[in-house]
Amino acid sequence: MKSFKIEHDFKFNYKFLIGAIVPRPIAWVSTLNIDGTDNLAPFSFFTAISANPMIIAFSPMIRSSDGKKKDTVINIEREKEFVINFVSEELIERVNLTSTEVDYGHNEFSMANLTAIKSEMVKCHRVKESPIHFECKLRDILNYGDHVGAGRLITGEVLMVHTREDVMDESGYFKSKNWHPVGRGAGNDWHLSNNIREVERLMKAQIQK
Numbered sequence: 490m491k492s493f494k495i496e497h498d499f500k501f502n503y504k505f506l507i508g509a510i511v512p513r514p515i516a517w518v519s520t521l522n523i524d525g526t527d528n529l530a531p532f533s534f535f536t537a538i539s540a541n542p543m544i545i546a547f548s549p550m551i552r553s554s555d556g557k558k559k560d561t562v563i564n565i566e567r568e569k570e571f572v573i574n575f576v577s578e579e580l581i582e583r584v585n586l587t588s589t590e591v592d593y594g595h596n597e598f599s600m601a602n603l604t605a606i607k608s609e610m611v612k613c614h615r616v617k618e619s620p621i622h623f624e625c626k627l628r629d630i631l632n633y634g635d636h637v638g639a640g641r642l643i644t645g646e647v648l649m650v651h652t653r654e655d656v657m658d659e660s661g662y663f664k665s666k667n668w669h670p671v672g673r674g675a676g677n678d679w680h681l682s683n684n685i686r687e688v689e690r691l692m693k694a695q696i697q698k
Contacts, residue, residue, distance in 0.1 A: 512672025
């Protein structure tokens with residue numbers, strides 16, 4: 490077994506994180522730019538935090554190219570809201586396209602040929618092609634530094650959820666086989682959910698059912 494002492498080396502540490510923590514779900518985050526145009530970017534450091542209140546979290550890092558905060562962070566700090574759009578297999582190429590670093594104010598919806606639709610409780614738009622949308626208001630931002638590779642943990646309270654009709658059954662159970670979620674892996678790897686295995690949990694009560 491190989492062992493490595495962790496030092497303050499962005500590239501070295503980042504490779505370990507994205508290589509070991511797999512697959513990682515993707516938060517495709519839409520926000521509003523200061524001029525009212527749309528911003529859209531994917532983040533694979535993404536998870537759930539709390540069920541009641543319903544809190545999710547994702548973590549954008551300082552850009553390695555110029556050492557600045559990402560546009561998504563700037564917009565959330567100002568507007569205090571955002572939308573999480575979930576990623577299905579058919580959207581991989583367009584999600585990847587929206588990860589491109591472009592000038593602030595550039596509309597990634599148009600760049601990736603996506604349809605912006607109105608939200609109900611926040612001002613930023615949702616991605617029509619995405620099967621699930623979470624409208625969120627900002628709860629907290631934890632800052633772990635302003636140097637390259639440092640992350641910010643952004644938590645948001647989910648105000649409203651939208652799902653494609655075939656994604657969820659009458660009991661509220663999500664059917665992954667109907668929307669084919671994907672996750673990120675190491676390097677250029679994407680993980681597909683085309684081989685799902687069910688295992689009964691050993692609990693007295695299962696809210697998953």
